[in-house]
Each structure stands twice: as C-alpha cells, then as structure tokens.
Amino acid sequence: MxxxxxxxxxxxxxxxxxxxxxxxxxxxxxxxxxxxxxxxxxxxxxxxxxxxxxxxxxxxxxxxxxxxxxxxxxxxxxxxxxxxxxxxxxxxxxxxxxxQEPRVEGAIFAMELPTGYVRAMVGGWDYNRSQFNRALQARRQPGSAFKPIVYAAALSKGFNPSSVVMDVPVTFQSASGSWSPRNYDGKFYGPVTLRYALAHSLNCATVNLARELGISYLSQFAKKLGITSPLNPDLSTALGSSPVTLFELVRAYGVFASGGHLIEPVFVVKVLDRKGNVLEYNPPLPLEAELRKKGIEPQGKFAPQVLDEAIAYLITDMLESVIEEGTGVRARTLERPCAGKTGTTNDYTDAWFIGYTPQLVAGVWVGFDTPRSLGHGETGARAALPIWLRFMKEAVRDLPPEDFPLPERVVFVRVNPETGAPASPDEPGVFEPFAEGTEPTPSSPDAFQQPRGSDATSQDN
The missing domain is CATH 2.40.50.140 (Nucleic acid-binding proteins)
Incomplete structure (x- = not known):
C-alpha cells in the first residue's frame, strides 16, 4: 500500500x-x-x-x-x-x-470460536512509535462493514434473503440540511433482493431498509450484538457513520458465526507459577443453546444466545455471497467456507474487512490516526482484505475446512434470484434458505428441497 x-x-x-x-x-x-x-x-x-x-x-x-x-x-x-x-x-x-516505514496505521483482532480465545491482536504498526491500541481503543466509522447488522436486524423482524427492497434515489431533510445517499458506482438498481443488496453493498437499498426497520430498533439490535459505542440517531448509521471499535465489530460478527451467541473474548487462558501450579484459568464459557438442549437452565457465567440460530445462519449465508460474487470476492482464495464484509468510508478514509470461518473470526482496519484519505480507490477490498487474507491463510492452515452448521429450522425453497419469488419449473432458480415459517408459498411441488447438503446459491437450470 x-x-x-x-x-x-x-x-x-x-x-x-x-x-x-x-x-x-x-x-x-x-x-x-x-x-x-x-x-x-x-x-x-x-x-x-x-x-x-x-x-x-x-x-x-x-x-x-x-x-x-x-x-x-x-x-x-x-x-x-x-x-x-x-x-x-x-x-x-x-x-x-x-x-519506507508506513505512514498509514492499521489494526487486527481475531478470536477463536466458540471459545473466545484471542488468537491475534495488533494495535498498530510500532508500539515504540505509538502505544495507542487501535484494535480496542480507536473508534472509527465502519462504513459498509456495519451493513450486516442492518440486514440481520431485518431478518429478525421477518424479512428473508429473498425479500425485495428498493434501490432508488432518496433524499432526507434534517436540521443540518439534506442528505442523498448514493451507491459506489453511481447507479441505482431498482427492486433487488436483500441478498443482492448486501453482496453488492448497495447504499440506497440499505438506507431504505433501515427506514422501514426504524433507527431505534436498529440501535437496540446493534447493542444486543455487542456494539456499545453510541450510534447516531439517524439513518446514516445504516451506512456506518457512527464510529465503533474493531473489537466491537469482530464481537458482533462473532455472533453470526457462533449460532447467535455473544462470545466475550478471552485474553488470558491460563497462568502458571514456576512450579506449574495453576494461578488462573479461564475455560470456554458454555453456550446457552447447548445448555438448553441438555435441559439445563443457564446460570452463572455462560455465552448468551442473543440472535436466533436460524437468523445467524441466514446472515452468514448472505455474507458468503459477499465472498462468492460481491465486494469480498478476493477472499475466495482462502479456499474454504468463509463469510465477511468490506467497509470503506467517505473519501477512502477508513478501510475495513471483517470475516470468519466456523472456527475463527477476524477483522482488519486500515487508516490514518488523524482521519484523511488513504488515496483514491483504497477500499476495504483493496487495503484491508489482503491483510485479513494473509493472516487467515496462516491462522487456519492446520485446521480442517468446515461448513457452517445448518440449523434444523432452516428450509430451502427454489426462488427466482432476481424477484425473490418462488421459481416456476420453466424458469432459472436458486435454492434460498429461509427460517422455517417465513418461507414463501411455492408455485410447484419441486420448489422445496431437503436443506442438508444443498447449495443455496447454485443455479439449477
């Protein structure tokens, strides 16, 4: 760079x-x-x-x-x-x-799932140059890296990946003047599915979706996922205008990756004295869902389930589309199932990538300490994603590739990828996942497919 x-x-x-x-x-x-x-x-x-x-x-x-x-x-x-x-x-x-020594700063934070054990934390280029930990302390605008929280909030409110939202021009009036969000390429795409809007990071579609959800609901939902920084009480929050820390975003994405559980990072696993006696030990916290499956009422310390596991699977599946066909396509070279999202702020000031596999969630931020442009075209995909990819290739090298676990309450329906409606036998279709009970009525018996082993994004025509 x-x-x-x-x-x-x-x-x-x-x-x-x-x-x-x-x-x-x-x-x-x-x-x-x-x-x-x-x-x-x-x-x-x-x-x-x-x-x-x-x-x-x-x-x-x-x-x-x-x-x-x-x-x-x-x-x-x-x-x-x-x-x-x-x-x-x-x-x-x-x-x-x-x-030359980088003038640009950056940070990375990674934790193991579902243990929460912190596997990497880099707070800046050189500790001798600056002791400020940008992974934990720097609050920066996340840009589009915040969008998965918006879409997960929509899924929790009854939307599904095939729901249609309008990507059209819109202008909002406020005390400080008017605001008209625009897409990165300057184009508008009309009616699009939520999956397409997130994969291609459409700003107008996201703002229109957030307007339908309500900013108050969106803020409360983000807080539930572990976003503790204050959020602006306006729709620009949906596009990542409210500063947050890298730590917060990684923790929020960790909810998606762990079946809906809020996993708190563990920095110290064990402390021993020179004789080998254990002075401190922090074992992984039990997951609430696992306790309940065993008929145990959660008590004491445990990882709470803050998002329905079916919704966590759906947003993960949508974020896999970001990798397969959207702004994060470079991450395909990891050559294993992964999901994630890029983020870029106005004038290329901040570049982000947050992504995960079933075993590890990691995030990267790149920018200047005093906000200014990184340079034209320095997007999250160009400036942050390569760092994430280089780290992840080493971090998961000895781990077997795993698919994201498929919850029992997820069903697949064959839909038209453009309209989101159930596909007829004579038209192209993809098998889209739905939380059981939210799936559309099929137009033909063969619109349904057994979920396990199916590919939610493969063409079947």
Missing amino acids: ESRRGYGGPEKVLAPNEVQGFVRALAQENKQIKKGGVYIGVVLKETKEGFAVSLGNKEGLLPHNKVLLWRGKKGLSPGYVIRVMVADIKDEKPLLELY
Missing part, C-alpha cells in the same frame, strides 16, 4: 564529504545483513543495473525496476540516505528493495 501512496523521499541528503563517515557509522550499526531485514543505507552511485547502496560493511544493488514500483517516486541521487529491505543475497551481494 505504501508503494501505491508514493515514495516520500530520502530520510536525509549527505554532502559528498559526509558520505564516508556515514558509511563507517553504518558498519557499526548494520553488523549482520540478513534476508528480509530492513536497513538504513546511503546511495553511492547509479549504474546500468540500478543504484549501488552502501549498508556499511556490504554494498547492495537496488534495481531500477524496484524503484519504478513506487508511484510518484522521486529520483535517487548519490548521498541520499534511504531505507531498504534485503530481498535476497546472491554471491554475498544483497539485492535490495526500496522501503
């Missing part, structure tokens, strides 16, 4: 008579040069192959093409003090890449 933002220039420029003394100082600082390491160097000269850069005891080559990768780069000249990364070492000669 730093290369897309452009090279900021040398850290300083040495006069010709200063270079030799600087190289001697580098020899003391850079005693061991290793592949993958980042070092201070000084440009000595330009050659046919690139730039000769002294790292102190060794002279490396910075090829021209590695400099050209940086957008808006400034030329390099002898005496420029720069940071480089050692990409490789061949015949004792380091091959270098131009490097």
Whole structure:
C-alpha cells in the first residue's frame, strides 16, 4: 500500500564529504545483513543495473525496476540516505528493495470460536512509535462493514434473503440540511433482493431498509450484538457513520458465526507459577443453546444466545455471497467456507474487512490516526482484505475446512434470484434458505428441497 501512496523521499541528503563517515557509522550499526531485514543505507552511485547502496560493511544493488514500483517516486541521487529491505543475497551481494516505514496505521483482532480465545491482536504498526491500541481503543466509522447488522436486524423482524427492497434515489431533510445517499458506482438498481443488496453493498437499498426497520430498533439490535459505542440517531448509521471499535465489530460478527451467541473474548487462558501450579484459568464459557438442549437452565457465567440460530445462519449465508460474487470476492482464495464484509468510508478514509470461518473470526482496519484519505480507490477490498487474507491463510492452515452448521429450522425453497419469488419449473432458480415459517408459498411441488447438503446459491437450470 505504501508503494501505491508514493515514495516520500530520502530520510536525509549527505554532502559528498559526509558520505564516508556515514558509511563507517553504518558498519557499526548494520553488523549482520540478513534476508528480509530492513536497513538504513546511503546511495553511492547509479549504474546500468540500478543504484549501488552502501549498508556499511556490504554494498547492495537496488534495481531500477524496484524503484519504478513506487508511484510518484522521486529520483535517487548519490548521498541520499534511504531505507531498504534485503530481498535476497546472491554471491554475498544483497539485492535490495526500496522501503519506507508506513505512514498509514492499521489494526487486527481475531478470536477463536466458540471459545473466545484471542488468537491475534495488533494495535498498530510500532508500539515504540505509538502505544495507542487501535484494535480496542480507536473508534472509527465502519462504513459498509456495519451493513450486516442492518440486514440481520431485518431478518429478525421477518424479512428473508429473498425479500425485495428498493434501490432508488432518496433524499432526507434534517436540521443540518439534506442528505442523498448514493451507491459506489453511481447507479441505482431498482427492486433487488436483500441478498443482492448486501453482496453488492448497495447504499440506497440499505438506507431504505433501515427506514422501514426504524433507527431505534436498529440501535437496540446493534447493542444486543455487542456494539456499545453510541450510534447516531439517524439513518446514516445504516451506512456506518457512527464510529465503533474493531473489537466491537469482530464481537458482533462473532455472533453470526457462533449460532447467535455473544462470545466475550478471552485474553488470558491460563497462568502458571514456576512450579506449574495453576494461578488462573479461564475455560470456554458454555453456550446457552447447548445448555438448553441438555435441559439445563443457564446460570452463572455462560455465552448468551442473543440472535436466533436460524437468523445467524441466514446472515452468514448472505455474507458468503459477499465472498462468492460481491465486494469480498478476493477472499475466495482462502479456499474454504468463509463469510465477511468490506467497509470503506467517505473519501477512502477508513478501510475495513471483517470475516470468519466456523472456527475463527477476524477483522482488519486500515487508516490514518488523524482521519484523511488513504488515496483514491483504497477500499476495504483493496487495503484491508489482503491483510485479513494473509493472516487467515496462516491462522487456519492446520485446521480442517468446515461448513457452517445448518440449523434444523432452516428450509430451502427454489426462488427466482432476481424477484425473490418462488421459481416456476420453466424458469432459472436458486435454492434460498429461509427460517422455517417465513418461507414463501411455492408455485410447484419441486420448489422445496431437503436443506442438508444443498447449495443455496447454485443455479439449477
């Protein structure tokens, strides 16, 4: 991302008579040069192959093409003090890449399901540069990463993935003036299903849906999922205008991933003394639904069920469509069932991706501490999703791929993917999941299908 933002220039420029003394100082600082390491160097000269850069005891080559990768780069000249990364070492000669410390900040938070054990938390680029934990403390506008909460609220109020909402222009008046939400591509799509609207992150459809739900209901629903930051009492909240923390969003998505349970993150599993005695142990909390299935009335500490498991499955299935055909399509390279949502705020100020598998939920935020644009086109899909994907590939590498558990009260009906209505035998259709009792009346007997093992998004024509 730093290369897309452009090279900021040398850290300083040495006069010709200063270079030799600087190289001697580098020899003391850079005693061991290793592949993958980042070092201070000084440009000595330009050659046919690139730039000769002294790292102190060794002279490396910075090829021209590695400099050209940086957008808006400034030329390099002898005496420029720069940071480089050692990409490789061949015949004792380091091959270098131009490097600069990120000006952009970021955070990641990940927890295991259903235990709640925190598997990763990064609060910023460098703790020495800033002790502020952006995963827990930074409240930023989530943009479209908030939309799944809106759609889950709609499902809880009787809507289903095939319900139709209007994606049309709308203007709202307030004391501060008028507000007319627009879609990212500037187009309007008319009547669309909830599944399509969420997968393609349609702003107008989402705002119209939120207006039908009511902002008070939406705020209370978000609070139930673990969103504790105050939400703006207007419809812009549906598009993520109210600042929240990464921690809150990951916890909320964890509700979708865990069959509707609010899982509290556990930072410390066990503490032992030097003799091996257990001083503290935090076992996973039992899930409310599991206790009730065993006929046990939940008491003491447990993970409460705050969302019906069928609704949790439906929103997860819709968020799988985000990965399959929508803004999160890059996550398909994880090559296992996963669900998630991108988020981008006005002028590309904040970039988000929150996603999960049945075993792990993780979120990434990217932005500046003082809000300003990351640069044109730096969306959640471009700036945050690659970080999430790189982390998840390592985090789940030794875990077997799993499908999201299918609740008993979910049934599948063959519907027209454009209208959401039950499909007739002679028209294309997809098998859409519904919470039992909310499914539409089929137009033909073969519109129903056994839910287990079926593919809710595959064409069957």
